[in-house]
Amino acid sequence: MRRKTGLGTKKELDLELNLTPFIDLLSTMVCFLLITAVWIEIGTVEVKQSNGTEAPAEKKESYDLDLVFKDPTALRLNLKKNGKQYKAIDVKSESSEGMLAQLNEAITTQVLKIKDKTVEIATATVTPRSSVNYGQLISTLDVLRKNQIVNIGVLTAKGQ
Amino acid sequence: MILNHSLVASDAFEKHLVNRRRKMSWGMKAAGFTLMLTSMVDMFSMLVVFLLQTFSSSPEILILKGVELPNSITAAEVKEAPVLAISKDGNLYLDQKLVGMTKDVMTKPEELLKKLNGIKHNWAQSHTNPFSGEINLQADKEIESTTVSMVMAILTSSQFQSIQLAVMGR
Numbered sequence: 001m002r003r004k005t006g007l008g009t010k011k012e013l014d015l016e017l018n019l020t021p022f023i024d025l026l027s028t029m030v031c032f033l034l035i036t037a038v039w040i041e042i043g044t045v046e047v048k049q050s051n052g053t054e055a056p057a058e059k060k061e062s063y064d065l066d067l068v069f070k071d072p073t074a075l076r077l078n079l080k081k082n083g084k085q086y087k088a089i090d091v092k093s094e095s096s097e098g099m100l101a102q103l104n105e106a107i108t109t110q111v112l113k114i115k116d117k118t119v120e121i122a123t124a125t126v127t128p129r130s131s132v133n134y135g136q137l138i139s140t141l142d143v144l145r146k147n148q149i150v151n152i153g154v155l156t157a158k159g160q
Numbered sequence: 161m162i163l164n165h166s167l168v169a170s171d172a173f174e175k176h177l178v179n180r181r182r183k184m185s186w187g188m189k190a191a192g193f194t195l196m197l198t199s200m201v202d203m204f205s206m207l208v209v210f211l212l213q214t215f216s217s218s219p220e221i222l223i224l225k226g227v228e229l230p231n232s233i234t235a236a237e238v239k240e241a242p243v244l245a246i247s248k249d250g251n252l253y254l255d256q257k258l259v260g261m262t263k264d265v266m267t268k269p270e271e272l273l274k275k276l277n278g279i280k281h282n283w284a285q286s287h288t289n290p291f292s293g294e295i296n297l298q299a300d301k302e303i304e305s306t307t308v309s310m311v312m313a314i315l316t317s318s319q320f321q322s323i324q325l326a327v328m329g330r
Contacts, residue, residue, distance in 0.1 A: 019197050019201060022201060023197070023200065023201060023204065026201065026204035026205065026207075026208055027204065029208050029211075030204060030207050030208055030211065033208065033211035033212065033215060034211065036215070037211060037214060037215070038216050038220060040223075040328070041235075041328065041329040042220070042221060042223065042229070042235075042238055042326060042327070042328065042329065043232060043235020043236055043237065043238065043326075043327050043328070043329035044235060044236050044237070044238050044239065044296065044324035044325060044326055044327065045232055045234065045235065045236070045324070045325040045327055046236060046322065046323070046324055046325075047312070047322075047323045047324075047325060048321065048322060048323075049312060049313075049315070049316040049321045049322075049323060069305075128305035128306050128308075128309050129305070129306065130304045130305075130306045131304075132304075132305045132306075133301065133302055133303065133304060133305060134230060134299050134300065134301050134302070134303050134304070134305050134307075134308050135230035135231075135301030135302065136305070137305040137308065138230040138231075138232055138301070138325065138327055139230070139232075141232075141234075141325075142232050142233050142234050145234040146233070146234055154308070154309045154312055155309065156306075156309045156310055156312070156313040
């Protein structure tokens with residue numbers, strides 16, 4: 001027997017969304033994400049102690065940079081070309097913040113640009129002093145990294 | 161739940177009393193409340209979206225209590241590796257376990273080297289690829305930079321050449 005179309009029980013057109021499981025799921029997710037959330041952002045500054053190994057071998061002219069701390073407000077930059085001393089720049093200021101600003105300027109204008117040519121620094125080494133604290137060493141590494149000098153090593157300065 | 165005040169007044173006086181009560185209760189708030197589910201779901205959804213955006217899948221390292229890390233503007237992502245920490249009071253910890261005073265370790269690094277060799281040995285047993293030489297170094301920002309460089313020299317001598325200095329990202 002065929003059933004006539006249009007007859008039978010009428011279904012309601014309005015659909016009611018059951019919000020309870022939806023709210024349950026959302027509250028569980030909120031709780032999980034709040035517990036697993038990390039509010040303190042920890043990062044790293046990579047230091048490669050195997051000095052020189054990362055430098056590309058096929059480069060004709062490779063420049064290396066040595067930063068030697070004299071005290072917290074003064075340091076000396078030794079730019080080396082193919083292992084030989086090319087240029088020495090003294091950076092000095094009244095405060096450590098001022099010294100970092102001057103270091104940034106010296107790297108941008110005198111190290112990375114030689115005779116209007118942009119040079120690439122293969123490796124950089126930093127020689128600290130006991131009067132320089134670790135926080136300042138990291139700030140110095142920051143200045144180097146900001147100027148795309150990423151192959152950085154920290155030398156040991158025993159007794160200095 | 162809404163409190164209904166409708167009463168069927170039988171006579172004019174009763175009607176008057178009901179009307180009076182109604183007029184008096186106009187200023188009062190309803191005793192019940194309706195939970196606005198739509199706005200609550202909206203709020204939850206926004207919270208979930210915000211928390212999912214800030215969700216970090218990168219590995220996290222424990223910071224040793226009392227160590228104030230220096231700030232950095234060029235901080236990279238943390239890599240999973242053993243953690244060597246130098247506290248402000250001069251103690252040296254490897255994976256949260258005390259090794260000794262830093263100045264003693266610098267003069268006699270045998271114990272630290274032994275523990276580092278143990279880490280390398282465990283790595284060789286659980287990995288097929290060669291040893292990466294990665295280690296996380298945490299140090300208080302106030303300690304002498306030469307102390308850190310000396311510890312780094314010990315690490316380098318033990319084939320830990322890729323040292324990740326832990327910093328606070330800005």
